[in-house]
Amino acid sequence: VSPPFDTARLDSLLNQAEVDAVLATSAHNVRYLLGGYQFFFFAHFQAIGVSRYLPCVGYQRDRPENTFYIGNPMESSSLALGPLWVGRTDTSSWTTVASAAATAAAFRDLGLEQATIAVERAFLPDDARAVLERELPAARFVEALPLLSELRAIKRPDELALLRSVADEIVAAMREVIESAGSGLTTREIAERVRVAETRRGLVSEYCLAAAGPSPLRTPSDTPWLPGHSLSLDSGASLGGYVGDLARMGCLGEPTPRMVEVLAEVDCVQRAARAAVSRGRTGHDVYAAALAAQGGCSDAARMSFVAHGMGVVSHEVPYLTDERTVPYPAVHRHRPFEPGMVLSIETELVDSEVGFVKLEDTVAVTEDGSEAFGDANRDWIVAAG
Amino acid sequence: VSPPFDTARLDSLLNQAEVDAVLATSAHNVRYLLGGYQFFFFAHFQAIGVSRYLPCVGYQRDRPENTFYIGNPMESSSLALGPLWVGRTDTSSWTTVASAAATAAAFRDLGLEQATIAVERAFLPDDARAVLERELPAARFVEALPLLSELRAIKRPDELALLRSVADEIVAAMREVIESAGSGLTTREIAERVRVAETRRGLVSEYCLAAAGPSPLRTPSDTPWLPGHSLSLDSGASLGGYVGDLARMGCLGEPTPRMVEVLAEVDCVQRAARAAVSRGRTGHDVYAAALAAQGGCSDAARMSFVAHGMGVVSHEVPYLTDERTVPYPAVHRHRPFEPGMVLSIETELVDSEVGFVKLEDTVAVTEDGSEAFGDANRDWIVAAG
Numbered sequence: 001v002s003p004p005f006d007t008a009r010l011d012s013l014l015n016q017a018e019v020d021a022v023l024a025t026s027a028h029n030v031r032y033l034l035g036g037y038q039f040f041f042f043a044h045f046q047a048i049g050v051s052r053y054l055p056c057v058g059y060q061r062d063r064p065e066n067t068f069y070i071g072n073p074m075e076s077s078s079l080a081l082g083p084l085w086v087g088r089t090d091t092s093s094w095t096t097v098a099s100a101a102a103t104a105a106a107f108r109d110l111g112l113e114q115a116t117i118a119v120e121r122a123f124l125p126d127d128a129r130a131v132l133e134r135e136l137p138a139a140r141f142v143e144a145l146p147l148l149s150e151l152r153a154i155k156r157p158d159e160l161a162l163l164r165s166v167a168d169e170i171v172a173a174m175r176e177v178i179e180s181a182g183s184g185l186t187t188r189e190i191a192e193r194v195r196v197a198e199t200r201r202g203l204v205s206e207y208c209l210a211a212a213g214p215s216p217l218r219t220p221s222d223t224p225w226l227p228g229h230s231l232s233l234d235s236g237a238s239l240g241g242y243v244g245d246l247a248r249m250g251c252l253g254e255p256t257p258r259m260v261e262v263l264a265e266v267d268c269v270q271r272a273a274r275a276a277v278s279r280g281r282t283g284h285d286v287y288a289a290a291l292a293a294q295g296g297c298s299d300a301a302r303m304s305f306v307a308h309g310m311g312v313v314s315h316e317v318p319y320l321t322d323e324r325t326v327p328y329p330a331v332h333r334h335r336p337f338e339p340g341m342v343l344s345i346e347t348e349l350v351d352s353e354v355g356f357v358k359l360e361d362t363v364a365v366t367e368d369g370s371e372a373f374g375d376a377n378r379d380w381i382v383a384a385g
Numbered sequence: 386v387s388p389p390f391d392t393a394r395l396d397s398l399l400n401q402a403e404v405d406a407v408l409a410t411s412a413h414n415v416r417y418l419l420g421g422y423q424f425f426f427f428a429h430f431q432a433i434g435v436s437r438y439l440p441c442v443g444y445q446r447d448r449p450e451n452t453f454y455i456g457n458p459m460e461s462s463s464l465a466l467g468p469l470w471v472g473r474t475d476t477s478s479w480t481t482v483a484s485a486a487a488t489a490a491a492f493r494d495l496g497l498e499q500a501t502i503a504v505e506r507a508f509l510p511d512d513a514r515a516v517l518e519r520e521l522p523a524a525r526f527v528e529a530l531p532l533l534s535e536l537r538a539i540k541r542p543d544e545l546a547l548l549r550s551v552a553d554e555i556v557a558a559m560r561e562v563i564e565s566a567g568s569g570l571t572t573r574e575i576a577e578r579v580r581v582a583e584t585r586r587g588l589v590s591e592y593c594l595a596a597a598g599p600s601p602l603r604t605p606s607d608t609p610w611l612p613g614h615s616l617s618l619d620s621g622a623s624l625g626g627y628v629g630d631l632a633r634m635g636c637l638g639e640p641t642p643r644m645v646e647v648l649a650e651v652d653c654v655q656r657a658a659r660a661a662v663s664r665g666r667t668g669h670d671v672y673a674a675a676l677a678a679q680g681g682c683s684d685a686a687r688m689s690f691v692a693h694g695m696g697v698v699s700h701e702v703p704y705l706t707d708e709r710t711v712p713y714p715a716v717h718r719h720r721p722f723e724p725g726m727v728l729s730i731e732t733e734l735v736d737s738e739v740g741f742v743k744l745e746d747t748v749a750v751t752e753d754g755s756e757a758f759g760d761a762n763r764d765w766i767v768a769a770g
Binding site: 026027028040041042043044045047048049050051052054077078081095096097119121122123124125126127128129130145149192195196199200202204205206207209217218219220221236238243313314315316319321 | 466
């Protein structure tokens with residue numbers, strides 16, 4: 001079986017960072033390096049017994065054939081059904097400490113006792129790190145996050161297909177729920193219906209923010225959706241580990257002229273931003289276009305705009321967010337977009353009469369422009385009042 | 386708002402262990418200490434941006450009023466809807482490092498710079514631990530797992546109600562899926578139907594193992610369920626963070642005499658084990674009763690038995706498992722059961738003709754005996770062939 005990701009790209013990243021090997025311990029990076037495999041038993045719940053499930057993937061620079069996987073005894077039969085591409089699989093671990101000990105043994109077997117090993121410090125449990133340090137006292141441990149995030153920046157066709165599907169299904173689920181909701185359901189009930197609709201469509205439903213106008217509160221609550229009111233749905237779900245995150249608007253009965261106006265303002269900013277997404281352009285261009293469009297809106301002061309990369313994590317490379325809204329470094333604001341990068345683009349407007357108004361779109365950079373995923377139903381979705 | 390858990394019990398556990406404060410960082414213990422609250426946005430996916438969501442609860446011994454919570458800016462509106470019982474809430478953290486810095490600041494404000502602080506090492510990220518050590522250089526960090534597991538050992542009536550509901554709903558979902566499956570569905574399709582059925586019933590579906598006889602493979606696969614064959618379903622799901630984990634058997638058409646026989650053997654072991662569950666008796670008694678019953682079965686050599694505590698983690702106090710099956714220390718084998726303890730009791734039998742046969746039941750210790758949760762449909766659930 002050939003490696004499911006671009007090992008030359010990883011080798012190059014490791015080389016530039018002067019790193020000999022990388023150890024993935026986050027669910028998303030383990031799954032990425034294994035080409036989509038995740039042991040279904042621990043897909044949601046990790047805690048068990050006196051510890052937790054800690055799958056590990058180790059990768060040695062320039063030696064993809066030496067890649068190893070550490071898992072749990074219960075997953076042996078899953079692996080027998082579809083063997084992994086890696087060179088070595090050890091499913092003996094029931095605890096974080098056992099996973100770390102097996103990882104250290106695998107690195108030792110590869111002669112990496114004195115290597116520089118990149119680890120995911122936010123996803124490496126303290127007790128596992130202690131075992132690695134004890135068992136590999138001459139190794140040097142550095143942060144793996146920039147390397148693995150960069151590795152995932154350009155999505156392959158199979159990844160784009162999953163991102164397209166999850167976006168399509170989230171929007172279809174939101175439309176289905178809006179059109180069938182009827183009057184008087186609370187935003188909590190509506191969010192629960194979105195969860196069920198996404199699940200029925202084969203997705204893993206992650207969350208649903210729901211606001212019923214005029215209240216701007218997006219936490220699902222007892223707020224009822226009433227005739228003539230707006231409904232803002234913003235839902236995240238995943239398919240094969242790939243995240244969709246889109247926002248759409250519903251109205252119980254025909255939208256008022258003011259409702260039409262505010263959604264048009266939001267859409268105007270979205271379109272301006274989306275038009276700036278293409279190969280060679282930058283996050284700076286996207287923000288500049290969006291903010292210029294926003295400046296031309298009569299409700300500019302109550303609007304806000306965000307764009308960020310997305311994939312297996314809901315904010316990933318390219319990191320574009322403004323630190324005023326989400327405090328991640330906007331380190332890629334001036335980096336040219338490349339085909340295969342995927343962005344989430346979001347504009348919101350809080351109106352005292354209409355409530356919370358938002359569109360969020362998924363846009364992939366293509367060879368000759370861009371492609372939006374799940375791009376249906378961006379206008380008011382009208383439910384029978 | 387009064388504390389949702391028994392603070393005197395926690396104070397006593399901390400006192401015995403000579404620990405001044407405890408820091409919870411696992412999703413299940415944070416939720417437990419907050420009386421069920423969990424920020425819905427990060428209920429499934431924790432990774433975001435350049436780090437991950439890391440909620441923290443700090444508790445000072447004998448000072449429940451000093452309990453603090455560290456969360457994310459996005460959860461402010463959720464907390465405004467239903468304030469927490471804790472004395473201090475800080476929702477400023479977007480990263481593990483920021484959560485740890487806010488935690489260290491809160492401990493410093495309580496004068497705990499030189500305290501012994503118990504942390505969940507398997508659930509404390511390495512970079513967060515490094516911040517705690519740097520910011521609290523005179524503090525001593527010890528393992529919190531035994532303390533927090535013991536705190537949760539005796540379930541309150543509200544916890545028992547959730548455990549009862551989740552068990553009832555899992556069994557109802559499995560029955561619904563079995564009775565409506567029809568011939569030829571694969572175990573992958575059946576497991577997916579269980580996931581949807583559990584979600585529709587308001588649960589968070591965690592996993593579903595599914596075997597269609599005569600194959601003993603429990604990983605959902607392309608194996609079809611055919612007329613005359615058995616179906617073993619073993620599914621975990623949660624409600625409000627409380628776990629249900631039950632196994633039931635289906636048959637496409639009436640079960641054969643051999644099928645009736647093997648399920649009766651499994652049931653015989655289950656009944657013997659369950660009869661030994663009552664206040665003052667022990668895990669040793671349960672295993673002794675089960676193994677004696679198993680010894681009387683003609684298929685004893687192909688049967689296995691496990692019992693374990695359960696609650697917000699699928700294997701928790703009392704720890705009873707046999708290290709030959711699940712390698713956790715059976716540290717509570719001789720500890721008397723107390724009312725409010727909840728056990729999962731499981732017997733399986735692998736038969737070359739029938740396939741994988743299993744019952745798993747949830748049994749709570751009560752004042753005057755025991756109560757089984759989700760105790761319906763323990764016989765063959767017959768689907769129209």
